[in-house]
Amino acid sequence: MNMQSLNLDKRSATTTQPPDVRVAEVPVAKLIDISKCIGCKACQVACMEWNDLRDEIGINVGSYENPRDLSAESWTVMRFAEYQRENGDMEWLIRKDGCMHCADPGCLKACPAPGAIVKYSNGVVDFISENCVGCGYCIAGCPFNVPRISSIDNKAYKCSLCSDRVSVGLEPACVKACPTGCIQFGSKVDMIARGKKRVGDLKERGVQTAALYDPPGVGGTHVMYVLPRGDAPERYSGLPADPSISPWVAVWKGVSKPLLSAGLGLAVLGAFFHFVTRGPKEEHADEEEEKQ
Amino acid sequence: MTATVRVTSKGVPRYSRNERVTHWIVTITFFLLALSGLAFFHPAFWPLTALLGGGVWSRILHPYIGIVMFLAFGLMGLRYWRENIIQPFDREWGKRLPDIINNRDEGLPEIDKYNLGQKQLFWAMVVTMLLLLASGVVLWRDLTAFPVAAIRIAAVVHALAAFVLMLGIIVHVYSAIFWVKGSMRAMTLGTVSRSWARHHHPLWYRRVAGKE
Numbered sequence: 001m002n003m004q005s006l007n008l009d010k011r012s013a014t015t016t017q018p019p020d021v022r023v024a025e026v027p028v029a030k031l032i033d034i035s036k037c038i039g040c041k042a043c044q045v046a047c048m049e050w051n052d053l054r055d056e057i058g059i060n061v062g063s064y065e066n067p068r069d070l071s072a073e074s075w076t077v078m079r080f081a082e083y084q085r086e087n088g089d090m091e092w093l094i095r096k097d098g099c100m101h102c103a104d105p106g107c108l109k110a111c112p113a114p115g116a117i118v119k120y121s122n123g124v125v126d127f128i129s130e131n132c133v134g135c136g137y138c139i140a141g142c143p144f145n146v147p148r149i150s151s152i153d154n155k156a157y158k159c160s161l162c163s164d165r166v167s168v169g170l171e172p173a174c175v176k177a178c179p180t181g182c183i184q185f186g187s188k189v190d191m192i193a194r195g196k197k198r199v200g201d202l203k204e205r206g207v208q209t210a211a212l213y214d215p216p217g218v219g220g221t222h223v224m225y226v227l228p229r230g231d232a233p234e235r236y237s238g239l240p241a242d243p244s245i246s247p248w249v250a251v252w253k254g255v256s257k258p259l260l261s262a263g264l265g266l267a268v269l270g271a272f273f274h275f276v277t278r279g280p281k282e283e284h285a286d287e288e289e290e291k292q
Numbered sequence: 293m294t295a296t297v298r299v300t301s302k303g304v305p306r307y308s309r310n311e312r313v314t315h316w317i318v319t320i321t322f323f324l325l326a327l328s329g330l331a332f333f334h335p336a337f338w339p340l341t342a343l344l345g346g347g348v349w350s351r352i353l354h355p356y357i358g359i360v361m362f363l364a365f366g367l368m369g370l371r372y373w374r375e376n377i378i379q380p381f382d383r384e385w386g387k388r389l390p391d392i393i394n395n396r397d398e399g400l401p402e403i404d405k406y407n408l409g410q411k412q413l414f415w416a417m418v419v420t421m422l423l424l425l426a427s428g429v430v431l432w433r434d435l436t437a438f439p440v441a442a443i444r445i446a447a448v449v450h451a452l453a454a455f456v457l458m459l460g461i462i463v464h465v466y467s468a469i470f471w472v473k474g475s476m477r478a479m480t481l482g483t484v485s486r487s488w489a490r491h492h493h494p495l496w497y498r499r500v501a502g503k504e
């Protein structure tokens with residue numbers, strides 16, 4: 001999808017600033033208030049409807065989770081975790097999983113294909129599939145284990161935050177479908193305010209562990225959670241407590257790129273100037289040799 | 293290689309037909325790998341994906357070409373490892389490095405078929421090829437499925453090993469084509485001149501020529 005008014009904060013494998021002059025664009029965010037989620041999966045259905053996706057029909061494995069994992073055809077899935085407290089009480093922790101739309105996206109940092117991943121100025125991270133080469137580096141770069149490579153076309157896919165809908169002023173399909181108002185959409189500033197207010201309400205009602213999930217390790221995210229168990233995000237099917245881009249990815253895509261490239265260039269120059277200053281080791285003809 | 297070769301007016305045999313073919317397979321596959329790999333490494337090199345028919349084809353073909361290179365190099369490794377064991381006279385030779393670089397080759401310690409630099413490059417190639425193969429297989433999403441943590445480490449190892457190998461090859465190519473005149477025909481015709489052999493590899497020359 002190429003929009004005429006493309007305004008990009010970041011573009012994969014691009015060393016200069018992409019078009020980004022429309023400074024008045026408002027950063028957006030989706031707020032998922034887990035305390036209101038009933039696990040109905042209307043969002044999952046809305047996602048496949050709007051994006052024309054159909055995953056394989058799975059089998060029941062004794063959990064509400066279906067499909068079991070994100071895939072190239074399932075850009076959001078509901079995770080159902082059963083957590084047993086020390087006193088024997090159960091906690092049933094449901095989380096809508098999918099791309100978090102990181103302000104500092106590891107997928108984009110890792111991607112080698114120019115323009116295969118972009119971050120719009122409104123914060124949405126989008127895969128431009130026609131530029132994708134299917135290397136899967138984005139999977140290695142993502143701290144949330146989100147992108148998936150399709151077995152049909154070998155391109156990477158993930159939630160687009162309905163960038164096509166958002167660009168024309170609509171809310172994402174999952175937001176529209178959610179029957180409880182658990183998923184909300186608006187400017188990031190508004191969503192933070194709303195999230196904080198909700199956390200306050202929950203605390204007032206005795207949920208002392210409630211917290212807003214907007215992890216600073218990835219610069220904050222444009223998909224945020226209100227977590228009743230904000231003290232232990234991992235309990236929600238492994239939501240990382242303090243996600244950040246892996247140091248291996250940072251080395252690989254950070255210092256090593258310019259340093260090693262310059263090293264190779266210098267080696268070639270070094271050889272060239274050795275030739276110019278020292279010249280070759282000449283070879284004597286065999287006949288001359290014999291005479292000496 | 294062995295003492296059975298015959299020094300003729302055409303020169304001193306250094307590489308057989310099979311050895312030359314293997315070497316050029318490694319060379320061609322190396323360049324395809326290095327250039328397609330660099331395209332993935334830094335955006336500045338992305339246009340090099342055109343070499344293999346675009347980004348997607350580069351992604352698909354690079355690992356297969358890597359396997360071909362690894363197998364061909366494996367043959368070279370088995371053929372040459374003995375001759376690349378570093379000897380005391382190599383270390384003596386190495387101490388004269390500043391003179392060698394400045395082309396003051398008079399009175400250098402006598403060495404065998406390979407000099408210290410060639411031997412070091414040989415072992416560097418053995419190590420980096422093994423690292424490239426191991427990490428490359430981990431990165432090969434088409435056929436393998438390793439955990440993300442392993443893939444992250446493999447990406448760094450692959451890029452570093454490729455860098456070391458490419459540095460080595462830059463020196464190798466420069467020496468063979470530009471610096472040490474008379475080397476190239478060893479890999480094209482298979483022979484070197486007697487003068488070249490005596491100057492650069494006297495122990496080897498006497499061994500194969502059985503004279504002096």
Ligand code: HEM
Nearest residue numbers: 325326329330332333351354358424425428431432451454
């Ligand atoms: C030994 C067999 C080899 C295998 C199996 C292999 C495999 C791979 C794979 C699967 C990738 C991921 C990207 C892609 O699919 O194109 C890759 C990337 C790469 N390869 Fe190889 N490769 C091998 C040898 C080499 C050699 C000889 C070089 C260069 C001298 C090289 C240089 C690179 C570079 C620079 C990258 C990009 C790494 C990055 O993005 O940081 N590879 N290789």
Ligand code: SF4
Nearest residue numbers: 099100102106107142
């Ligand atoms: S969650 Fe993963 S896929 Fe989504 S923007 Fe962040 S790094 Fe990219």
Ligand code: SF4
Nearest residue numbers: 111132133135136138
């Ligand atoms: S799979 Fe596609 S989107 Fe992911 S890193 Fe590779 S080129 Fe970029």
